[in-house]
Amino acid sequence: MKRRIKKVAVIGSGIMGSGIACHFANIGAEVLLLDIIPRELNDKEKAKGLSMENPAVRNRIVNDNLTAALKSNPSPIYNKKFADRISTGNLEDDLSKIKDVDWVIEVVVERLDIKKSVFEKIEKYRKPGTLITSNTSGIPIHFMNEGRSQDFQEHFAVTHFFNPPRYLKLFEVVPGPNCKQEVTDLLMAYGEKFLGKTSVLAKDTPAFIGNRIGIFGIQSLFHQVKEIGLTVEEVDKLTGPVIGRPKSATFRTVDVVGLDTLVHVANGIYENCPNDEAHDLFKLPEFIQTMMDNKWLGSKSGQGFYKKVKDKDGKSNILSLDLDSMEYTESKKAKFATLELTKTVDVVADRFSILVDGKDKAGEFYRKNFTALFAYVQNRIPEISDELYRIDDAMKAGFGWQHGPFEIWDAIGVEKGVELMKAEGKKPAKWVIEMLENDSKSFYTINDGATYYYDIPTKKQTKKPGQDAFIILDNIRESKEVWKNSGVVVEDLGDGILNVEFRSKMNTLGGDVIAGLNKAIDLAEKEYQGLVVGNQGANFSVGANIGMIFMMAVEQEYDELNFAIKTFQDTMMRMRYSAIPTVSAPHGMTLGGGCELSLHADKVVAAAETYIGLVEFGVGVIPGGGGSKEMTLRASDLFRKDDVELNVLREHFLNIGMAKVSTSAHEAFDLNILQKGKDVVVVNNNRLIAEAKKHALLMAEAGYTQPPKRKDIKVLGKQALGMFLVGTDSMNAGNYISEHDMKIANKLAYVMAGGDLSEATQVTEQYLLDLEREAFLSLCTERKTLERIQHMLKTGKPLRN
Structure with a gap:
């Protein structure tokens, strides 16, 4: 279906509606955001003598909601400038404008009567063929379809975003009973390619896939917590990063989302799924009902499972709710012997079999928790989905799980999972027994770099659709490995393009990674066409291995440290001046050395969610892997005749001095870390490596030639140095920065000024690298630098000393 989505109307500007509007603006669409008019004037409007006919009054609700969304943290928008793509209006004066849009998305309150009223109004102005979708999380489509025209029904579906729409990747598409197949296909493809989502086709069942399984998991845990005798902190310890879930785990997540939101969905499932074998689990436990009665809803009400209080000294403390006494008590650190056994196991999937074998309360918890989950998801096929992979995709994209239920079951072993279920009194589904009897021992297999899933109707492994646009490194690492050491794996991506994948802890850049980068460049120059530097870890790289720097500095091994820094710099320069094109594919945190690597690649293909910056000031040093040099060079390239060159240089100096990190790849263009006309942004993280490979290949096939080394960098010498030194001195005098901050800033000033040259001069890159x-x-x-590094290593937070 050839269709361009240029303009979208979003009806309803609440938290969800404004978030959806912002995300469409993120991807370049023009957005019309509409809401109701106020019922009456507020005090401010009365004081100004405004009438209900005033446009500012009539659009007050939509404008206030959008303003609040744009001020929220984390931001719903990649770059504040993108908000200009959103125009606002109200449903009485501006609804006729939907005749010019390609897609109308309804995001009003979850009441059928209100939705039907809105759809009736939309039909008056909607152009035939325009897509029309609802963001409902539970109202059956056939009810919303009642009274609508045939064309409306043929183009109507649910498109369920998860909140916040920018960050959560799940996009559930639920076609209406009369929805055209081409419309469903378009929505699925658009979600993946343009919105950067994991599109999951769901059935019109209560809570669809994500919330049905997710709320079951939380409700099941609510009922288990007292039975096993676990505290709130203990449950959060057991259900967080150790099993590949977000840090907020269970109870902190409920506090953030709001207990009332969770209860609303749970009640909906309880009322609408009477035949669900776990029906009683969706009934609220007594302690949840007490919290609801007390309005302890979480962050929005100031207390939930956790409560922040201040002691007499004004210091904040976090209290946790005792589920027996229903009183708040001092939080206690949770510790379990079973978790200790997993500390050396870096791969989350390898931890599951250890956890379910635990002999303590944690082991008991995992056995009960996982078997309840396995028993539930096996029975939801084909009720909520015909394919098991859709359930896994929904949980990973909507709830931030690293592994979906069937993937966890696979990691434990399907047969062992069945044994555990039986031990807990759970019955394996007929299709699971048949699968094992057919000698199929896993839900997923990898074949020739592609993922296959067990297809229940055909009783065989079937290729998971939609993978052609992706390169999944986990799937090709063993079969396509060209070279590896403890820090990197070099893989052949095909078509003459190599990939360097960091495999160090948090993808830090230490000696092994630098050696691996050099080896990859050697291999690419000899036998290949280009090189991509990309990985699919949580973050691209948190920077250089500061533990190694700290040890060398403490031992005063300055020659070795000098050699290590020189090697790092030389490697970055090889990224810039090798005989083959190099492409960096950053995502997530791309800090310090990770940023420097991207600065020196021929091209950056960045995920939209890339948080990139030179943060070395936080550990008491300046960027030492070419970052200070590169930002000086980039400032020089922006100098124009009759411009105030000092202002351009000062901006780049402040970006480093303030350790600025972009909140998105789009914001990185404003910091001149990414460059317009050269670097590109990819919305869907899963496509990142494939896109980077494509760009490396394009450069290679266009006849890539090694660029000449730069000797024309204009530095301003004493003129710039004097300005910087006066600035840092006044900042220190005003107590805005410490003595040590001033010392670091002055060192950076010396480098970016090109030293104390008497006049503006053209210098080489190597000159600046040496400085x-x-x-x-x-x-x-410096002792204070070592204190900063040590503090960062111990706490993960910067020290200001």
Whole structure:
């Protein structure tokens, strides 16, 4: 279906509606955001003498909601400038404008009568063929379809975004009973390609897939917690990062989302799924009902499972709810012997079999929790989905799970999972027994770099659709490995393109990673066409291995440290000046050395959710891997005749000095870390490696030639240095920065000014790299720098000393 989505109307500007509007603006669509007019004037409007006919009054609700959304943190929008793509209006004066849009998305309150009233109004102005979708999370489509025209019904579906729409990847598409197949296909493809989502086709069943399974998991846990005798903190310890779930785990997540939201969905499932074998689990436990009665709803009400209080000294403390006494008590650190056994196991999937074998309360919890989950999801096929992979996709994209239920079951072993279920009094589904009898021992297999899933009707492994646009490194690592050491794996992506995948802890750049990068460039220059640097970890790289720097500095091994920094710089320069095109594919946190690597690639293909910046000031040094040099070079390239060059340089200096990190890849263009006309942004993270490969291949096939080394970088010498030194001195005098902050800033000033040259001069990159390395080394001799590094290593937070 050839269709361009240029303009979208969003009806309803609440938290969800404004978030959806912002995300469409993120991807370049023009958005019309509409809401109701106020019932009466507020005090401010009365004081100004405004009438109900005033446009500002009539659009007050929509404008206030959008303003609140744009001020929220984390931001719903990639770059504040993108908000200009959103125009606002109200349902009485502006609804006729929907005749010009390609897609209408309804996001009004979850009441059928209100939705039907809105659809009736929409039909008056909607152009035939226009897509029309609802963001409902539970109202059956056939009810919403009642009274609508045939064309409306043929183009009507549910498109269920998860909140916040920018960050949560799940996009459930639920076609109406009369929805055209081409419309369903278009929505699924659009969600993946343009919105950057994981599109999951769901059936018109209560709570669809994500919330049906997710709310079951939380409700099941609510009922288990007292039975096993676990505290709120203990449950959050057991259900967080150790099993590949968000840090907020269970109870903190409920506090953030709001207990009332969860209860609303649970009640809906309880009322609308009378034949669900776990029906009684959706009934609220007594302690949840008490919390609802007390309005302890979480963050929105100031207390939920956790409560923040201040002691007499004004220091904040977090209290947790005792589920027996229903009183708040001091939080206690949770500790279990079973979890200790997983500390050395870095791969989350490898932990599950250890956890269910635990002999303590944690082991008992995991056995009960996982078997309840396995028993539930097996019975939801074909009720909520015909394919098991859709359930896994929904849980990973909607709830931030690293592994879906069937993937966890696979990691434990399907047969062992069945044994555990039987031990807990759970009955395996007929199709699971048949699968094992057919000698199919897993739900998923990998074949030739592609994922296959067990298809229940055909009783065989079937290729999961939609993978052609992706390169999944987990699937090709073993079969396509060209070279590896403890820090990297170099893989052949095909078509003459290699990939360097970091495999160090948090993808830090230490000696092994630098050696691996150099080896990959050697291999690519000899036998391949291009090189991608990309991985599919949680973050691209948190920077250089500061533990190694700390040890060398403490031992005063300055020659070795100088050599290590020089090697790092030389490797970055090889990224820039190799005989083959190099493409960096950053995503997530791309800090310090990770940012420097991207600065030196021929091209950056960045995920939209890339948080990139030079943050070395936080550990008491300046960027030492070419970052200080590169930002000086980039400032120089922006100098224009009759411009105030000092202002351009100052901006780049402040970006480093303030350790600025972009809140998205689009914001990185404003920091000149990404460059317009050269670097590109990809909305869907899953497509990142494939897109990077495509760009490397394009450069190679266009006849890539090694660029000449730069000797024309204009530095401003004493003129810039004087301005910077006066600025840092006044900042220190005003107590805005410490003495040590001033020392670091002055070292950076010396590098970016090109030293104390008497006049503006053209210098080489190597000249600036030598200044940068010298400054970095001298700061490593400072006690206060070592204190900062040590504090970061211990706490993960910067120290201001």
